[in-house]
Amino acid sequence: MPHQNMVEVRELMKVYPGGTRAVSGINFDVPRTEFFGFLGPNGAGKTTTMKILATLVKKTSGTVVVAGYDVDTDSKAVRSSIGFAMQEIGIDDLARGRDFLQLQGVLYGLTRREARSRTEELLEMVGLSHVADQRVGTYSGGMRRRIDIAGALMHSPDLLFLDEPTVGLDPQSRVAMWEHLDDLNAKGVTILMTTQHMEEADRLCRNISIIDHGEIVANGSPESLKSEVGGDVVQIAINGTGDELSGRAEGLVRERHYVDAVNKVVGGIAITVKNGSAAVPDLVGLLNEHQVPVASLSISSPTLDDVFLKYTGRAIRTEAASSDHTRTTLGPGVGLTRR
């Protein structure tokens, strides 16, 4: 019977020579067929953890079991069971794409015939058949990522480690990569991915661990973590001047049973509700009924950035904080301030 958890980590610690503590006694499991994310900023300990799991870095203490094998005593079995696409893309620039993949295949024990056949299959899958005879050094960033992931899949591993798989990709390539990863996971490949992109973790992972300074500070599905932060915020801009209309709107909305909180903001009101989309029709109807003119409306959902902020006291990346909010704007935007 296949092992239920593909990864089991207990009290994992890594202290580098010189005393830098990269990982401080973390625990987590990754069940079979899971898409699991490790979310955290640079230097949080994500890559070190993943390299320990892949047998590339020796741990200081703790136990790590990957695909049912202990990384200390069965490192070769661990390496046979996993595919690993690293952050710093480890490919041979002088090799042709096709040769690179075939060598990966034979080094993982495939016969030459099997390696050739699997190479063509994967080249097709990652859309690189047309450049398979070009040197990898001539590939674009997106193509290099794709050939690297194809290399990690040559031996059809059940467990795939991806360290920042979309770093350096343009938005279009990133979305294409997400679709590839979704497909792989749907085919039963367990994926453990590190990322510092909130949007990426939210889009792909069924469960995540937020790691900071070598410690896991939160665990759970993106939805459950976000729900811990609070509900949606519906922001309504009101057409008119003065506080009178806003005050009236605030009073009307406060009576609704599903409203958790109402605050006046510049040019309108901000309403906290459990489910913003469901509340909007009733709120708009209510305000129209009482002649409060609605200029525009937006719904802000809590993001993983809010989760990170809650548990660590700071944003994961300042520049990411604004771009990762999921905001739905209805009507002309009037620059409402998000809560």
Next chain:
Amino acid sequence: MHIARETYFIYMRNLKARLGQPGVIISTLVPSVFMFLFFGAPLSGMTNIPGFPSESYEAYITGMIIVLAVVMNGADSAFTMLTDMLTGYFDKLLLAPVNRFSMLLGALLVSGTRTMVQVFVIVALATAFGVRFEGGILGVLVVIVFMSIFGVATACIGLIIALKTKNVEATQSSFLMFMPLAFLTTGLMPQEFLTGWFKWAVTVNPVNYVLVSVRTIIIDGWVWDSILPGFWVLAAATMVLVSAATWIYRRATA
């Protein structure tokens, strides 16, 4: 997977990486031509000195040119490995379930192959300069094989330095320190003509024993008393260096 199979695939990969760079032939050919031109005819008068062991100075310095070419390129496998480390491909190889010794052997055998090509080029060049090989075709083959082993031994030194420093510049500059080993020999004139500290240095320099073996096959043929000491020195040095490189490689990749 069987070690021989793994070694073969890694060897072929490294060989292709080297073949993609024609520098091996050029870096062998250019200094060798210069050596024959600058030292061959201009110093040919040395052959008239009583006791000089050869009638052709080009024949006499062919051994030196071969040894120098091997030593000068001794760090090539180290550079391939360092490049792989810089690009992250080294980690990719470490991730594969292959024996670490296969990876090391795959790198060292490429150095052996590179040396074979170099010696072949220099032999062809020497022939063009009129050198006759007293050991015959068999002698040429023995020189090629013998120097390939020498190439593996020098590659071990390069790999050890690279694994310890993990730095291209440091590896390159430290290898320059080995150049005197090629010059502190009887490469340009026989030991009987040397005096003082240089004569003593030549006596204790293991590279000189290797050189004497090669030169003897070229200018005298099968004179075993002169050939065998170099064979034993090279065998011992290769065993020690391969063992040391394996030990350091395993420690570095554990």
